[in-house]
Amino acid sequence: MLLPGGAWLLLLFAVPLGITLGISFGTTDELGNPLYGWHPENYEEVFDPLFAPVLLRSVGYAAATVVLCVAIGYPIAYYITRFGGRYKYVLLGLVVIPFLVNYLVRIYAWVALLSDEGLVNGVLSDLGLTTNGVQFLNTAYTVVGGLVYGYLAFMILPIFAALDRMDPAVIEAGKDLYGSPWQTFRHVTWPTTFQGVLAGSVLVFLPAVGDFVSAQLLGGADTYMVGNLIQQQFFGAGNWPFGAALTTVMMCFLMIFMIFYLRSAARAAREARA
Amino acid sequence: MSIARGQAGRLPFPRRREASRSAPPREFDRPRFLKWFLVAFLVFTLAPIVIVALFSFNSSKSLQNFDGFSLQWYRDFLNDTQLRESLFASLEIALVTMIVATILGTMLAYGLVRTRARFGGGVNVLMLIPLVTPEIVAGVSALLLFTQIGMQLSLATVMIAQITFSISYVTVVVRARLAGLGRDVEEAAMDLGATRLQTLRLITLPALWPAIVAAALLVFALSFDDFVLSFFTTGTSPQPLPVRIYSSIRFGVTPTINAIGTLMMLISLATIALAVALPRLVGRREYRAVLLGEEA
Numbered sequence: 001m002l003l004p005g006g007a008w009l010l011l012l013f014a015v016p017l018g019i020t021l022g023i024s025f026g027t028t029d030e031l032g033n034p035l036y037g038w039h040p041e042n043y044e045e046v047f048d049p050l051f052a053p054v055l056l057r058s059v060g061y062a063a064a065t066v067v068l069c070v071a072i073g074y075p076i077a078y079y080i081t082r083f084g085g086r087y088k089y090v091l092l093g094l095v096v097i098p099f100l101v102n103y104l105v106r107i108y109a110w111v112a113l114l115s116d117e118g119l120v121n122g123v124l125s126d127l128g129l130t131t132n133g134v135q136f137l138n139t140a141y142t143v144v145g146g147l148v149y150g151y152l153a154f155m156i157l158p159i160f161a162a163l164d165r166m167d168p169a170v171i172e173a174g175k176d177l178y179g180s181p182w183q184t185f186r187h188v189t190w191p192t193t194f195q196g197v198l199a200g201s202v203l204v205f206l207p208a209v210g211d212f213v214s215a216q217l218l219g220g221a222d223t224y225m226v227g228n229l230i231q232q233q234f235f236g237a238g239n240w241p242f243g244a245a246l247t248t249v250m251m252c253f254l255m256i257f258m259i260f261y262l263r264s265a266a267r268a269a270r271e272a273r274a
Numbered sequence: 275m276s277i278a279r280g281q282a283g284r285l286p287f288p289r290r291r292e293a294s295r296s297a298p299p300r301e302f303d304r305p306r307f308l309k310w311f312l313v314a315f316l317v318f319t320l321a322p323i324v325i326v327a328l329f330s331f332n333s334s335k336s337l338q339n340f341d342g343f344s345l346q347w348y349r350d351f352l353n354d355t356q357l358r359e360s361l362f363a364s365l366e367i368a369l370v371t372m373i374v375a376t377i378l379g380t381m382l383a384y385g386l387v388r389t390r391a392r393f394g395g396g397v398n399v400l401m402l403i404p405l406v407t408p409e410i411v412a413g414v415s416a417l418l419l420f421t422q423i424g425m426q427l428s429l430a431t432v433m434i435a436q437i438t439f440s441i442s443y444v445t446v447v448v449r450a451r452l453a454g455l456g457r458d459v460e461e462a463a464m465d466l467g468a469t470r471l472q473t474l475r476l477i478t479l480p481a482l483w484p485a486i487v488a489a490a491l492l493v494f495a496l497s498f499d500d501f502v503l504s505f506f507t508t509g510t511s512p513q514p515l516p517v518r519i520y521s522s523i524r525f526g527v528t529p530t531i532n533a534i535g536t537l538m539m540l541i542s543l544a545t546i547a548l549a550v551a552l553p554r555l556v557g558r559r560e561y562r563a564v565l566l567g568e569e570a
Contacts, residue, residue, distance in 0.1 A: 001381045001382070001384050001385030001389060002386065002391050002393070002394065002397050004378055004381060004382075005379060005385070005397075005441055006401075008378055009400045009438065010400065012434060012438040013403070013404055014400060015419065016418060016419035017411075019415065019418045019419055020415040020418050023418055034418075034421075072315065075312075076311070076312055076315055078308065079311070080312070094316060094320075095315070097320070097543070098323055100542060101538075101542065101543070102516065102535070102538050104516050104523075105323075105326065105519070105539060106323065108326070108519070108531060109325065112322075112325070112326060112337050112532070113322055113325065115337075115527060118337055118527075119325060119337060122337075149319070152319075202406075203406075207408055207409070209408065210408025210409065211408075211410075212410065213501065213502075217523055227408075227410050230410060231410070234414065240418075244414065247414045247415070250411065251408075254407075257406075258403065261406055262403075262406065
């Protein structure tokens with residue numbers, strides 16, 4: 001029973017990752033086709049001052065996305081679990097619905113709203129607040145905003161699950177012991193649900209680092225992330241081995257977070273079973 | 275997400291326990307600020323999508339003023355041969371991906387839970403990693419695989435790449451249900467003389483049905499919506515719909531994209547609604563009573 005699926009994943013998931021690693025040390029022939037070989041300069045190029053800012057920017061944008069997602073997602077999940085009452089799952093459904101819509105369509109929705117001829121600029125000029133229109137697109141804010149709008153659900157759901165598992169009686173206990181609302185939150189609620197926040201952070205961070213759609217459509221050349229750089233290498237006049245090296249570096253960096261996440265998920269599953 | 279939820283995934287219905295444990299907070303306890311935060315959140319997340327859908331029915335080309343109801347952008351979309359081909363290509367990819375990934379993923383789940391294979395642990399890790407791998411990594415490595423073995427990029431390569439990524443979703447969903455099933459019913463069937471295969475066909479599969487259907491529909495929606503993997507593995511013609519939309523957005527926004535986007539929203543939301551509703555309808559039948567020890 002394990003064989004077909006296991007073999008499929010081995011041949012079409014693990015082996016291709018190996019090929020990527022192999023080509024990342026390769027070079028190209030005159031036609032631009034990749035050739036295997038030993039060329040670690042691809043990796044020197046990754047950390048070249050020309051490209052290093054892009055890597056840092058990707059991590060920075062993804063980290064900002066995580067922080068914003070906690071800041072927005074936690075209050076939402078908290079309100080729904082604590083005060084949703086019998087509408088809890090209805091509210092959760094309402095909150096999650098936008099995230100079930102195709103990511104590309106969602107990003108497009110913001111492009112249409114915020115572009116120079118878009119609805120927001122139309123309303124602003126009708127109100128007389130602006131004459132030339134405000135340039136929203138091509139800024140770091142819109143790119144990070146797009147990432148938040150893309151992946152917020154991955155933060156809300158684990159936090160919701162953690163808050164939902166928590167016994168509300170401990171909050172009452174905190175208050176009975178003369179804790180102020182803030183102290184109760186700081187010393188009771190937050191530590192109890194921190195695992196959920198952590199899980200959500202990893203689930204948002206991983207796809208955000210590799211994203212290229214938001215930076216491509218809501219940003220411009222100044223806001224490009226590592227995903228855009230990789231994509232450029234494989235389409236048009238790019239350098240495939242360099243693209244493979246970029247992919248490998250990104251995968252190795254993210255591997256730390258993946259292993260952390262998978263281990264803590266396995267531990268949570270064991271605890272739930274016990 | 276579903277991996278982290280552990281126990282919750284075993285139960286077909288959410289447990290309602292807090293209601294009995296403590297009284298709901300009184301009205302004046304509720305922070306009014308949080309309520310308005312939720313309202314603002316819903317407006318900000320839903321409004322862009324609603325506006326896209328609204329302007330897809332606009333009779334003029336404007337994205338600022340709604341000038342009257344019209345279906346012309348939908349007509350434009352359906353009269354464009356390339357776009358129509360893309361729509362059918364996407365549906366075909368999603369259908370094939372759904373069928374193959376559901377079969378492989380269900381087998382894998384059964385193997386991981388019910389058999390004691392020596393390499394089970396390794397397969398388990400191999401199954402979980404795609405769930406947390408950024409899609410661009412999978413896209414790049416699939417593209418490199420296909421070009422290295424000399425395979426022409428086409429709809430078939432898109433399907434292969436998507437199946438690889440979808441197997442894990444099916445396995446996680448089906449495994450959660452299987453783990454909650456308890457072996458005793460299967461053992462009882464075998465005690466009564468059923469062979470292993472008969473037990474699988476008459477007991478295990480019917481009980482897993484709701485989870486399998488939900489997983490299949492989830493894969494259909496994921497695959498239909500997928501952009502990154504398709505982008506890296508598709509040939510030139512016909513391209514899946516999301517790839518086609520992406521290239522047209524780069525040339526500017528047009529009401530036709532609104533129409534395509536609205537149609538795609540409808541398809542994926544309907545599929546996911548079915549995925550949520552169907553297992554509940556099916557699960558209400560006798561199996562739930564027998565296998566989960568609940569009252570019918």
